[in-house]
Amino acid sequence: WVLTTQDVVKIRPHLKMLAGDYICYSYLAHDRGTDPHCRMCKSLSHTPAPAEDMVHMLTRCRATADTRNRILPELLNTVANFYEGNKILSSPSHDLLTQFILDCSSLNLPPTIRVHPDHPSFTKITMQCSSLIYAIHRDRTRQLKAMGLLR
Numbered sequence: 001w002v003l004t005t006q007d008v009v010k011i012r013p014h015l016k017m018l019a020g021d022y023i024c025y026s027y028l029a030h031d032r033g034t035d036p037h038c039r040m041c042k043s044l045s046h047t048p049a050p051a052e053d054m055v056h057m058l059t060r061c062r063a064t065a066d067t068r069n070r071i072l073p074e075l076l077n078t079v080a081n082f083y084e085g086n087k088i089l090s091s092p093s094h095d096l097l098t099q100f101i102l103d104c105s106s107l108n109l110p111p112t113i114r115v116h117p118d119h120p121s122f123t124k125i126t127m128q129c130s131s132l133i134y135a136i137h138r139d140r141t142r143q144l145k146a147m148g149l150l151r
Helices: 005-019 025-032 039-044 054-060 065-082 094-102 122-146
Strands: none
Touching (some): 005 122, 039 122, 065 122
C-alpha cells in the first residue's frame, strides 16, 4: 500500500519501531544510563512519570492521549467492520494492543487477535496502525521540541 513519498514518510516511524530503532527514553536509559521516564508525562503532573517504552508511547502516554483517542477508534472500527470476532475489540491489555498496533499479524499475538496477512482487511488495518503510529510520533515530536528536548 506504500505508493507515494508521503506514504513512505508516514510509514517510517512504524518501521523504525518494528526494527527497534525508534528512540524512546527507556532505550536511551539502557544505552546511556539516563532517566528512562517519559518527559511529557513528567511535565503534566507532579507524580512520578512511568518509563517511556513502546507500550507507554503507543497506549498509555497521557500527553498524547488526545491524538490516540482520536485515531484508535478508527482502527478498532476497521477491525470490527472486517473482522468482527477479533478479541482486540474486547479491551485487551496494553501489551497486546501495542503488539497489535506494531504488527497485527505477529505470531506473538493469540490466534483470536492476530490478523493473517491473507485476510482481506490486512492492508486496511495495517494502514490504520501506521496512521496511528505516525500521528503519535508527530504529536510526541512536537511536544518534545516545544519543551526544548529535541532540535
